[in-house]
Amino acid sequence: MKKLLAVLTIAALALTATVSIASAHENESHGFIKVKAEQAGGLRLGLNKFQFWGTVNSATSSSLVFNAKAGKHLSDLMGNGQVTVVINSDTKIKGNDEAVLSWADLKAGDKVIVSGSISGTVLTATQVRDLSRPVTRASGKVTAVTDNSITITNGLTGVSQTVTTNADTKVMINGESKTIADIQVGDSGWVKFKNEAGTLIAKFFNLFR
Structure with a gap:
């Protein structure tokens, strides 16, 4: 036992x-x-890369100052919540809809996402995405055509966008140069437009049928 x-x-x-x-x-x-x-x-x-989101504070001749809200690899490079980032000819500035913007399009208070590289204490932006810029492109199917306007409706969101056409509006259909008169209800694709004094002026249609 x-x-x-x-x-x-x-x-x-x-x-x-x-x-x-x-x-x-x-x-x-x-x-x-x-x-x-x-x-x-x-x-x-990447340890030598950064990314943050925030708002535009001010600008100098070669850099922008941002109020950073959150980001990566910035803890030692921020002062009072602000970050100074170098902007150069290689920096890509885009809107929320991938529209290409320029330095002059960035305004104080604009909400942005900034990414780039770190060299010592210098931050250089490779891309600035301005989330505050108004949409300048619409995609979907043509649902209405008049003598001076085209309406495109997005099938996923149901949102319709009517743009005004003029003699300067360019049109491509199935990869071929066409005129506004060739656009038909049912054509699918996208239009790039510009807001001029409250009127959405169509600059370029790229459509397929």
Whole structure:
């Protein structure tokens, strides 16, 4: 009986030790996975890269000052929540709809997402996306045509956009240069337009049928 009890005691101790080791190993593994995930997040962006979102504060001849709300790799480069970023000829400035913008289009208070590279303490923007710029492109299907306007309706959102056409409006249908008179209800594609004193003037149609 004593031998049986001794054997059972040893077995119980061995089982407890095994569970403890397994638990410790599991915790260690979870910690390792967490660290790897955090490291991977940094590697995806790149240690010499940055990204943040915020608003435009002011501009100089070669840089912009932003009020940064949140971002990556900026903790040592911010002062009072502000970040100064160099803008050069390689910086791509775009609107919310991928429209190409210029330096002059950025206004104080505009909401932006900025990304770029870090060299020492200098931040250089590779891309600035202005989320405050009005949409200048509409896509969908042509649902109405008049002598001086075209209406395009987006099938996913149901939103319709009517634009005014004029002699300067360019048209491409199935990759061929056409005129406004060639546009028909049912054509699909997109139109790029410009807001001129409250009137949406169509600049270019790219359609397919």
